[in-house]
Amino acid sequence: MGSLLQVLFDALSLGSLYALGALGIALIFGVMRLVNFAHGDVIAACVFALLWPSVDAVAIIFAGNLPWYLLVPFVLAIGAALSVACEALVFRRFRHANPATMMIASFALGFVIRYFLLMLFSSRPKSISLLPALSQPVEILGARIPLLQLITIAVTMAVLFGLTAFLRRTRFGLEMRAAAENFTMARMLGVRANRVIMGAFALSGALAAAIALILGSQTGTANIMMGASVMLMAFIATVIGGMGSLAGAVLAGFLLGAVATVMQVILPPDARAFRDAFVYGAVILVLIFRPQGLLSARGTRERV
Amino acid sequence: MMSPSVARRTIATPVLLGLLLIAFALVAVAVGSKPFNQTVIDIFLKVIFVVGLWVFVGNSGVISFGHIAFACLGGYVAAWTTIKPMMKGMSMPGLPDWLMQTEIPYWGSAMVAAGWAALWALIFGSVLMRLSGIAASIATFAMLAMVNSIYSNWESVTAATSSVVGIPIIRSIWPYLVAALISVFVAWAYGISRHGLALRAARDEPTAAAASGIDIPRARLIAFVISGAIMGMGGALYSHSIGIVTPDTFYLGLTFITLSMLVVGGMGSLSGAVLGVLILSTLIQTLRWLEAGVQLGEITLALPGGVQEIALGAVMILILMFRPAGIMGNKDLSLPQRAALETRGPTGPRT
Amino acid sequence: MSLLALSNVSVRYGRLVAVRGITFSLGEGEILFITGPNGAGKSSLLRAIAGVTPPSGGRIDFAGHDITGRAPEDIARFGLAMVPEGRDVFGGLTIEENLMVGTGMHSATRGWKARAATGLEAVYATFPVLKDRRHAQAGLLSGGQQQMLAIGRALMTNPRLVAIDEPSLGLAPNITDQVYERLIALLAMRKLTLLIVEQSSTRAMMVGGRMMLMRGGEILLDGDARALGQSEAMQAAYFGYGEP
Numbered sequence: 028m029g030s031l032l033q034v035l036f037d038a039l040s041l042g043s044l045y046a047l048g049a050l051g052i053a054l055i056f057g058v059m060r061l062v063n064f065a066h067g068d069v070i071a072a073c074v075f076a077l078l079w080p081s082v083d084a085v086a087i088i089f090a091g092n093l094p095w096y097l098l099v100p101f102v103l104a105i106g107a108a109l110s111v112a113c114e115a116l117v118f119r120r121f122r123h124a125n126p127a128t129m130m131i132a133s134f135a136l137g138f139v140i141r142y143f144l145l146m147l148f149s150s151r152p153k154s155i156s157l158l159p160a161l162s163q164p165v166e167i168l169g170a171r172i173p174l175l176q177l178i179t180i181a182v183t184m185a186v187l188f189g190l191t192a193f194l195r196r197t198r199f200g201l202e203m204r205a206a207a208e209n210f211t212m213a214r215m216l217g218v219r220a221n222r223v224i225m226g227a228f229a230l231s232g233a234l235a236a237a238i239a240l241i242l243g244s245q246t247g248t249a250n251i252m253m254g255a256s257v258m259l260m261a262f263i264a265t266v267i268g269g270m271g272s273l274a275g276a277v278l279a280g281f282l283l284g285a286v287a288t289v290m291q292v293i294l295p296p297d298a299r300a301f302r303d304a305f306v307y308g309a310v311i312l313v314l315i316f317r318p319q320g321l322l323s324a325r326g327t328r329e330r331v
Numbered sequence: 332m333m334s335p336s337v338a339r340r341t342i343a344t345p346v347l348l349g350l351l352l353i354a355f356a357l358v359a360v361a362v363g364s365k366p367f368n369q370t371v372i373d374i375f376l377k378v379i380f381v382v383g384l385w386v387f388v389g390n391s392g393v394i395s396f397g398h399i400a401f402a403c404l405g406g407y408v409a410a411w412t413t414i415k416p417m418m419k420g421m422s423m424p425g426l427p428d429w430l431m432q433t434e435i436p437y438w439g440s441a442m443v444a445a446g447w448a449a450l451w452a453l454i455f456g457s458v459l460m461r462l463s464g465i466a467a468s469i470a471t472f473a474m475l476a477m478v479n480s481i482y483s484n485w486e487s488v489t490a491a492t493s494s495v496v497g498i499p500i501i502r503s504i505w506p507y508l509v510a511a512l513i514s515v516f517v518a519w520a521y522g523i524s525r526h527g528l529a530l531r532a533a534r535d536e537p538t539a540a541a542a543s544g545i546d547i548p549r550a551r552l553i554a555f556v557i558s559g560a561i562m563g564m565g566g567a568l569y570s571h572s573i574g575i576v577t578p579d580t581f582y583l584g585l586t587f588i589t590l591s592m593l594v595v596g597g598m599g600s601l602s603g604a605v606l607g608v609l610i611l612s613t614l615i616q617t618l619r620w621l622e623a624g625v626q627l628g629e630i631t632l633a634l635p636g637g638v639q640e641i642a643l644g645a646v647m648i649l650i651l652m653f654r655p656a657g658i659m660g661n662k663d664l665s666l667p668q669r670a671a672l673e674t675r676g677p678t679g680p681r682t
Numbered sequence: 683m684s685l686l687a688l689s690n691v692s693v694r695y696g697r698l699v700a701v702r703g704i705t706f707s708l709g710e711g712e713i714l715f716i717t718g719p720n721g722a723g724k725s726s727l728l729r730a731i732a733g734v735t736p737p738s739g740g741r742i743d744f745a746g747h748d749i750t751g752r753a754p755e756d757i758a759r760f761g762l763a764m765v766p767e768g769r770d771v772f773g774g775l776t777i778e779e780n781l782m783v784g785t786g787m788h789s790a791t792r793g794w795k796a797r798a799a800t801g802l803e804a805v806y807a808t809f810p811v812l813k814d815r816r817h818a819q820a821g822l823l824s825g826g827q828q829q830m831l832a833i834g835r836a837l838m839t840n841p842r843l844v845a846i847d848e849p850s851l852g853l854a855p856n857i858t859d860q861v862y863e864r865l866i867a868l869l870a871m872r873k874l875t876l877l878i879v880e881q882s883s884t885r886a887m888m889v890g891g892r893m894m895l896m897r898g899g900e901i902l903l904d905g906d907a908r909a910l911g912q913s914e915a916m917q918a919a920y921f922g923y924g925e926p
Contacts, residue, residue, distance in 0.1 A: 135587075135647040220753065
């Protein structure tokens with residue numbers, strides 16, 4: 028019972044990370060058909076925002092020393108600002124470019140961000156202790172669950188409910204959903220293109236920051252590559268979920284988390300190191316049978 | 332397979348590109364410095380990779396982030412087949428006996444690597460080529476991550492993330508030149524073949540191509556396998572150029588550099604692929620030189636590490652903004668007097 | 683003072699010229715039908731007016747503003763509402779949400795829904811079928827209902843001019859009759875200027891008003907719909923015979 032519960036929580040917390048990542052990618056894809064490869068590097072940049080730039084091996088904690096009620100909004104703001112800056116400086120000039128061009132541009136932008144971090148902080152992983160109180164375990168029905176896992180899951184649920192409410196109930200959310208379906212039509216109804224896209228980038232950046240906070244407290248390190256693996260899984264989740272479908276992305280994120288966790292448990296010990304390889308393989312298989320994703324968004328299907 | 336008249340009309344492109352590469356080799360010989368020699372070898376290797384990438388990306392229009400996985404497969408073939416059996420036993424004890432005892436020359440390993448990569452391109456491709464557009468691109472990314480994850484963890488046959496040493500180092504530039512020339516000519520021949528033509532038709536007018544009976548997944552698969560073979564060969568030679576191999580040699584960094592070379596040169600044409608390598612290699616060398624430090628009287632000015640990649644990324648973004656078809660656009664190099672006839676080149680116009 | 687004035691407007695896509703230097707003006711309260719065969723440049727003209735494809739030459743004035751090259755959202759704010767070809771309803775949104783999208787621009791965020799309620803009631807009064815299914819996904823509606831939704835959605839922006847591109851496209855004739863019936867009823871209720879693009883002149887002759895015939899990117903005829911529709915010149919111009 029206890030170990031089963033453990034697996035469940037592992038799956039949910041890993042899935043939460045993937046779902047948050049997938050949501051950040053799907054939001055932007057929805058409004059401007061951009062596959063944002065820079066998302067992972069925005070995550071990494073948010074972690075490094077806690078440190079003072081130095082190439083020394085020892086991290087100089089800067090914003091990381093703030094109390095949590097200041098720290099969290101600070102990091103979220105950094106993520107949103109960086110993401111909006113990417114839009115304003117780079118992606119805005121690609122509004123009329125085809126999706127492949129935009130995708131390569133975002134890939135290049137991600138590299139620029141990553142090596143900018145490298146220049147400031149060096150490529151060595153640095154140990155940070157972010158919100159150390161969260162690593163204590165909590166006992167639930169005989170299972171010892173790290174408090175951080177519970178918070179991760181709770182935060183993700185709160186974000187999902189909050190975002191759903193935002194998209195369903197507010198005017199800006201409605202405009203965003205309309206724009207995601209048919210951008211030109213939404214503009215002809217007076218929806219301001221720039222505002223909607225900026226909003227999507229800000230939200231996506233804040234989601235990246237949330238992932239950064241979770242990853243940073245989970246691993247206790249800051250590493251310029253730390254966003255890459257979450258981002259890849261998040262991409263895969265958006266493809267499986269049906270590009271542009273927010274619900275699909277979240278669902279697929281949790282599904283991937285569950286598959287990865289279950290594989291960790293059922294694979295023989297020798298094969299556990301290959302868990303991610305198995306997950307990628309499974310994904311490719313899913314795509315053969317449902318190339319349009321599990322829940323395909325209306326109007327986003329590509330021709331041929 | 333290909334009509335002789337098309338071959339005659341377009342042969343100028345690979346010949347001119349070949350002469351350009353030979354000129355580089357001759358300059359390297361004339362300069363005679365060891366680091367410069369290594370630089371030219373590196374350029375030839377990039378030509379192989381980018382031309383290999385072009386065979387698929389340029390002709391199909393599907394962006395692939397995964398081709399460096401085939402270079403990784405090839406790189407390890409070189410390690411498996413050319414390291415002395417005794418050393419192999421220490422670093423990669425899990426290899427099967429027959430492979431453990433195998434010791435072949437570098438050109439043999441390059442050929443085996445091409446075959447091995449082509450085989451896996453066929454296996455992955457038969458699955459991936461059913462996807463299209465963005466889903467296909469992301470799936471190729473998953474393929475890269477999958478291969479990297481396997482090679483980074485399969486301790487007994489790849490030594491996991493630690494470097495495999497003892498691969499015979501080939502310092503002569505000629506083998507690399509020959510391989511680069513082979514890639515260019517294979518890519519050209521594929522481009523003007525029936526399959527290459529069909530694939531470009533499918534890229535520009537998918538609906539019309541499908542309606543006229545082109546089996547798009549099959550046409551893509553053929554390009555994928557050929558480009559996989561070229562990447563595999565390049566991967567093996569890459570290992571021979573530096574003597575060691577790690578999974579991360581063949582991961583995001585190399586993917587980024589090769590893709591940016593292709594984009595900057597122009598993925599619409601073979602000449603764009605080759606010129607992209609030459610242009611960006613020059614830029615990279617200049618930046619490396621600046622990163623190492625320039626003596627200006629009393630002071631040494633050095634750019635901080637990472638500037639190289641930042642500059643590359645910036646150049647790539649600017650090119651995409653202002654010249655999305657790359658420096659070459661869709662044109663290929665050809666002899667001047669025929670230029671007017673040649674604008675459609677072997678790669679045709681892109682809309 | 684005309685509501686919409688075009689002078690020498692051209693639209694081109696690359697080397698292809700879709701609209702060649704068109705000049706006309708439309709007064710407040712007028713109904714204008716633009717008819718013409720396939721490829722005449724009718725839709726391109728509408729898209730240029732709405733700001734979707736900026737004109738390559740000429741000038742467009744609407745409601746006292748020079749809107750040449752302005753963004754679609756700005757033009758919408760001046761009071762131009764588009765009902766595009768193929769309706770383009772937001773299939774994943776409910777009917778009510780579709781109607782609400784265009785109300786945001788004239789209203790502060792606070793109290794936005796309450797203020798839109800009157801408009802919503804008016805649209806529901808005109809198209810009762812939309813009210814019955816207000817919480818259904820718009821993608822599930824039939825073609826005729828989607829057309830009504832698209833018109834309703836345009837009305838929700840409180841427009842001065844409604845431009846409709848091929849309202850009868852893909853609809854059965856009796857459904858088209860219903861759509862036009864509502865349109866005419868609307869005209870009686872509010873002060874609206876209408877610009878309707880149709881391939882054939884039949885509807886224009888039934889409804890009446892002004893009619894222009896476009897072919898090859900140019901306006902060939904301009905006059906009273908009923909008079910023009912029966913004329914020889916109309917037939918000749920439409921099919922392009924009797925030209926040099």
